Amino acid sequence: MRAVRVTEYLDIDLVSEQWVCNRCGFEIGSAHHPYKLGLLLRQRDPREVHPVLNDHPHFNFSFDPDWIRLIEFYCPGCGTLVETEYLPPGHPLTHDIELDIEALKAKYLEK
Amino acid sequence: MGRLRDRMVLLPGLVYDRHAYGKGPGRDPELLVRGVEPPSDLEKKGMQLFDDVEEEIFHHKMTSVVEEAREVYQALSISEGIITGDMNASIFTSEGDPAVVATGIYFHTLLNYAQAKYILKYYRPDPTVGLRDGDIFFFNDPTCGGVHTFDMFVTAPIFYEDLLVGWAEVGGHQGECGSISPGGFSPTATTRWEEGLHVHALRIGEHWQLRRDIFDFFLNSVRNPFVFAADLKARVATCKRIRDRVMRECQRRGPVAVMGGLRRILDTSAKLARKRLSLVPDGIYRAILFNDGVGTDEGLVRVPTTVIKEEDHMTVLVQGVSPENFKGPQHSTWHLVKASTGVYLFTYFFRGLAPNIGLLEPVEFLVEGPSIANCTEEVAHGEGTTIAAMVVQNLHVIGSKMLFSSPENLGVCAPFSRNVFINVYAGTNIYGYRTANFTGPQNGGGQGARFDMDGEHGCGFFWASVTDIGEVEESDTRLPLVTLARTTDKDFHGFGKYRGGTPCMEVSMAPPAGCLVTTRGASDRLSHNPGLFGGYAGPPNPRFIIQDTNLVELMQNSDPRLVFRQYELAKDHVIAGRYRFESSSQPTEPFQHGDVFVYSVGGGGGYGDVLERDPEAVMEDVRTNVLSIEMARDLYGVVFDPATLSVDTEATVTRRQAMRVERLQKGKPFAEFMEEWSQSQPSPEILKYYGDWPEPRVKGYRKPFWGLYDDPTPRRE
Numbered sequence: 001m002r003a004v005r006v007t008e009y010l011d012i013d014l015v016s017e018q019w020v021c022n023r024c025g026f027e028i029g030s031a032h033h034p035y036k037l038g039l040l041l042r043q044r045d046p047r048e049v050h051p052v053l054n055d056h057p058h059f060n061f062s063f064d065p066d067w068i069r070l071i072e073f074y075c076p077g078c079g080t081l082v083e084t085e086y087l088p089p090g091h092p093l094t095h096d097i098e099l100d101i102e103a104l105k106a107k108y109l110e111k
Numbered sequence: 112m113g114r115l116r117d118r119m120v121l122l123p124g125l126v127y128d129r130h131a132y133g134k135g136p137g138r139d140p141e142l143l144v145r146g147v148e149p150p151s152d153l154e155k156k157g158m159q160l161f162d163d164v165e166e167e168i169f170h171h172k173m174t175s176v177v178e179e180a181r182e183v184y185q186a187l188s189i190s191e192g193i194i195t196g197d198m199n200a201s202i203f204t205s206e207g208d209p210a211v212v213a214t215g216i217y218f219h220t221l222l223n224y225a226q227a228k229y230i231l232k233y234y235r236p237d238p239t240v241g242l243r244d245g246d247i248f249f250f251n252d253p254t255c256g257g258v259h260t261f262d263m264f265v266t267a268p269i270f271y272e273d274l275l276v277g278w279a280e281v282g283g284h285q286g287e288c289g290s291i292s293p294g295g296f297s298p299t300a301t302t303r304w305e306e307g308l309h310v311h312a313l314r315i316g317e318h319w320q321l322r323r324d325i326f327d328f329f330l331n332s333v334r335n336p337f338v339f340a341a342d343l344k345a346r347v348a349t350c351k352r353i354r355d356r357v358m359r360e361c362q363r364r365g366p367v368a369v370m371g372g373l374r375r376i377l378d379t380s381a382k383l384a385r386k387r388l389s390l391v392p393d394g395i396y397r398a399i400l401f402n403d404g405v406g407t408d409e410g411l412v413r414v415p416t417t418v419i420k421e422e423d424h425m426t427v428l429v430q431g432v433s434p435e436n437f438k439g440p441q442h443s444t445w446h447l448v449k450a451s452t453g454v455y456l457f458t459y460f461f462r463g464l465a466p467n468i469g470l471l472e473p474v475e476f477l478v479e480g481p482s483i484a485n486c487t488e489e490v491a492h493g494e495g496t497t498i499a500a501m502v503v504q505n506l507h508v509i510g511s512k513m514l515f516s517s518p519e520n521l522g523v524c525a526p527f528s529r530n531v532f533i534n535v536y537a538g539t540n541i542y543g544y545r546t547a548n549f550t551g552p553q554n555g556g557g558q559g560a561r562f563d564m565d566g567e568h569g570c571g572f573f574w575a576s577v578t579d580i581g582e583v584e585e586s587d588t589r590l591p592l593v594t595l596a597r598t599t600d601k602d603f604h605g606f607g608k609y610r611g612g613t614p615c616m617e618v619s620m621a622p623p624a625g626c627l628v629t630t631r632g633a634s635d636r637l638s639h640n641p642g643l644f645g646g647y648a649g650p651p652n653p654r655f656i657i658q659d660t661n662l663v664e665l666m667q668n669s670d671p672r673l674v675f676r677q678y679e680l681a682k683d684h685v686i687a688g689r690y691r692f693e694s695s696s697q698p699t700e701p702f703q704h705g706d707v708f709v710y711s712v713g714g715g716g717g718y719g720d721v722l723e724r725d726p727e728a729v730m731e732d733v734r735t736n737v738l739s740i741e742m743a744r745d746l747y748g749v750v751f752d753p754a755t756l757s758v759d760t761e762a763t764v765t766r767r768q769a770m771r772v773e774r775l776q777k778g779k780p781f782a783e784f785m786e787e788w789s790q791s792q793p794s795p796e797i798l799k800y801y802g803d804w805p806e807p808r809v810k811g812y813r814k815p816f817w818g819l820y821d822d823p824t825p826r827r828e
Contacts, residue, residue: 009720054682054690061681063637063638064651080720090793098395
């Protein structure tokens with residue numbers, strides 16, 4: 001097995017040790033680093049996605065942008081929405097998956 | 112431990128592997144953190160009496176005992192929480208570890224054992240207390256091993272002649288406990304002294320008889336003595352039922368075999384958990400959530416979760432948590448965080464394995480304290496479940512990422528809805544007795560989207576798979592309210608390739624005699640229902656009330672414009688009155704006949720990219736009224752005829768391609784994005800309870816990604 005599918009949209013190529021888009025094959029970056037470094041990032045007002053139901057400035061069934069912003073991560077090859085994060089403005093991003101690549105290779109590469 | 116775990120840096124001056132409080136009267140937190148007791152000599156002897164087949168038969172028998180006990184308890188109880196499944200029935204080992212548990216709620220599988228251990232360690236050898244057949248003990252103190260004071264339990268030793276072979280334990284969310292707000296939850300409480308009765312492990316009966324003096328003390332300490340009395344007796348009766356059935360097994364197999372069998376069940380669970388863990392890729396995984404307060408005063412707080420998984424072991428590290436602040440009851444204890452993870456782990460990660468404390472033997476818990484996740488004893492912690500649940504939601508996201516490439520990937524899904532919002536109704540019901548409790552739709556949260564299908568609507572309670580929302584007719588008679596509708600809602604779930612489920616939405620009104628309502632909740636400006644792999648989160652869930660309405664008149668006239676759904680009520684204002692949209696953490700307040708309460712616990716998160724959702728599935732959501740035409744068109748990029756809802760397939764492909772191009776144009780490379788992003792920060796007012804920004808416990812520590820400290824000795828200032 002050369003590639004392991006790690007998420008819905010991300011593979012790791014065990015030979016090149018790269019993150020790869022599962023949809024278009026775009027090489028995103030080193031599997032030893034966060035895949036988010038190789039994606040396109042967009043900050044959005046969460047109210048663009050989550051509809052406001054009433055005219056209250058804060059309690060309207062959507063997110064309050066003063067407290068939380070939506071970040072979308074796109075594959076630069078095909079524009080697939082690979083991941084979302086909801087973070088306070090300026091908060092550090094999440095290095096969500098940090099795999100032990102050597103252990104992964106030992107587990108899958110020879111099979 | 113392995114090399115990944117060696118990268119952890121635990122901050123000096125904080126605690127991680129134990130509680131932020133120490134011993135006290137009736138309380139020994141060491142009993143909560145040390146895990147399953149080593150088998151006694153008799154247990155070892157009993158374990159030798161089983162092979163795998165006999166163990167399975169025995170396990171099945173004990174499971175049937177607690178499952179029967181659950182039905183007995185629910186049938187006898189008159190508390191809304193118990194009836195709808197917020198409860199448990201257990202058999203503990205002779206050493207006090209929960210071996211076989213019926214739920215209800217999985218965290219009860221992992222709690223309430225320390226009280227039995229406390230009795231064994233301190234009271235059994237004490238001549239003023241002792242321990243005998245027929246003893247009945249009561250407890251509800253969260254610092255001694257429970258959840259919050261409104262969850263009340265009874266435990267009784269199971270003796271075979273003079274030999275202690277195990278314990279029966281039964282309890283759940285009874286509600287009213289003499290706290291400052293009727294019904295238990297007290298959003299304004301800042302210290303434990305405002306949260307009612309705190310009973311550690313008190314013998315309330317002997318020879319299976321309740322003591323009248325203690326019984327009267329309890330009834331005089333709560334607002335709903337009739338309900339309290341009925342439920343206490345129900346718990347005792349259920350414990351007795353468990354005890355009688357275990358005694359029959361002792362007669363059949365011998366008491367030593369029963370002791371060994373119970374202990375062996377835990378060992379088997381631990382072995383199977385290790386095997387499951389070994390199938391998952393080694394690595395470090397992270398997720399994070401924020402809350403908009405810890406009580407009625409709003410302020411951003413942070414709860415991150417890191418999992419370090421190596422071979423057949425994993426460490427759950429909750430570090431970088433906002434400090435405790437004495438501003439409200441949303442403070443968790445160390446043991447509640449650990450136990451709450453069972454909600455996710457037992458349902459999804461360890462799916463198919465018997466849910467008991469043995470499954471957590473290969474899991475290490477490190478919860479930073481003092482903090483809102485591992486608090487000291489004086490702070491109010493009646494709603495600590497909110498904070499513990501944030502760890503669980505983080506773990507759910509992490510677990511799905513861990514499982515995705517494993518053979519156990521059927522458990523991959525976005526988290527269940529956890530934007531808890533509970534109205535507690537108090538007053539006199541139509542039977543004429545005083546009552547205070549919540550209604551069942553808290554058990555109708557939206558399920559998170561799964562890797563291969565949508566989440567179910569109104570599926571269940573975040574805390575418990577085996578619950579239901581109860582019958583409207585019954586809750587209307589037990590509680591002072593009139594239910595108008597229970598339904599789904601529009602645009603109130605996480606969008607994605609597979610969408611989350613919408614919650615069961617309850618719309619009700621105050622009855623002719625009026626009622627008192629206390630509301631507890633969180634997630635009013637933000638959400639605790641994250642999506643997965645590009646799926647969007649379930650939306651925030653503030654309180655929505657309409658007062659001084661013309662509803663009774665509209666109903667008398669059968670006004671056809673009346674639609675009892677949050678979406679229409681909030682947008683169209685068909686009912687005249689004073690519309691209140693506000694924080695869901697609100698003190699007790701009286702309401703009049705016709706005042707309207709709109710209430711749900713939120714929608715589940717979505718899974719995957721919205722542009723990959725089948726256009727016909729989008730149209731079905733529009734047809735079934737859970738998605739608006741605007742969202743179908745603008746977010747999902749489906750081109751369709753609004754009159755017939757027929758999809759223009761070719762135009763949809765073109766439209767979605769254009770939306771992808773727009774993404775590529777608006778997305779920025781990492782460095783460019785960070786240049787702008789890192790300049791922004793919430794206002795000081797929002798951050799007043801957060802701790803230092805952005806890393807709450809280390810001043811001036813800022814990196815593009817949060818996570819393990821890469822400086823081996825970051826200083827706290």
